[in-house]
Amino acid sequence: SQTIHQWPATLVQPVGSPLSLECTVEGTSNPNLYWYRQAAGRGLQLLFYSVGIGQISSEVPQNLSASRPQDRQFILSSKKLLLSDSGFYLCAWRTSSYEQYFGPGTRLTVT
Amino acid sequence: GENVEQHPSTLSVQEGDSAVIKCTYSDSASNYFPWYKQELGKGPQLIIDIRSNVGEKKDQRIAVTLNKTAKHFSLHITETQPEDSAVYFCAAQKGPPMDYKLSFGAGTTVTVRA
Numbered sequence: 001s002q003t004i005h006q007w008p009a010t011l012v013q014p015v016g017s018p019l020s021l022e023c024t025v026e027g028t029s030n031p032n033l034y035w036y037r038q039a040a041g042r043g044l045q046l047l048f049y050s051v052g053i054g055q056i057s058s059e060v061p062q063n064l065s066a067s068r069p070q071d072r073q074f075i076l077s078s079k080k081l082l083l084s085d086s087g088f089y090l091c092a093w094r095t096s097s098y099e100q101y102f103g104p105g106t107r108l109t110v111t
Numbered sequence: 112g113e114n115v116e117q118h119p120s121t122l123s124v125q126e127g128d129s130a131v132i133k134c135t136y137s138d139s140a141s142n143y144f145p146w147y148k149q150e151l152g153k154g155p156q157l158i159i160d161i162r163s164n165v166g167e168k169k170d171q172r173i174a175v176t177l178n179k180t181a182k183h184f185s186l187h188i189t190e191t192q193p194e195d196s197a198v199y200f201c202a203a204q205k206g207p208p209m210d211y212k213l214s215f216g217a218g219t220t221v222t223v224r225a
Binding site: 049051090099107 | 143145147152153154155156157160200204210211212213215216217218
């Protein structure tokens with residue numbers, strides 16, 4: 001069966017510091033991968049998606065970037081965090097039948 | 112792009128009663144409609160989905176209905192239990208070439224009173 005991992009689970013970072021969040025998927029190959037952000041009490045905002053290694057599409061221009069160095073690894077990064085980057089970051093993968101499955105999430109607080 | 116509206120934003124029901132959440136979508140090209148349940152501090156969990164060639168789908172106490180003509184779909188939870196308390200999101204997805212993206216509703220916070 002497929003499993004999706006995210007780490008770290010929680011992170012507190014000062015403004016201006018860099019960020020690296022990692023997502024890995026097990027049990028499937030060449031999945032579509034997604035990064036979402038969820039502000040407190042709000043809905044899901046798609047940030048990036050990837051259909052393959054090195055192929056990244058951005059939905060919202062902002063202070064973040066994404067990379068996919070391996071088939072089942074998706075990384076979300078920032079060079080300098082802003083207060084507005086705080087939120088719950090979710091990675092997801094999609095099956096060939098369109099179902100999207102989410103990871104456990106990373107709670108990021110920028111202070 | 113696709114616009115998905117979800118109502119109500121909050122819903123409180125007595126344990127054992129039914130809960131209904133409704134969503135409307137704007138683009139008739141949408142053909143896949145999943146529902147997610149998100150518990151506090153966790154990632155959303157896919158609980159049921161429906162495709163445009165089906166009008167209704169059931170899985171134990173939950174069911175989803177789709178009205179393509181009216182462009183709306185609904186989630187029905189029967190015999191609600193305290194563990195059904197969560198935030199529920201509906202979503203809609205178009206076919207190719209826009210089939211990479213889910214458009215989500217704003218969410219419904221469901222509280223089941225014991």
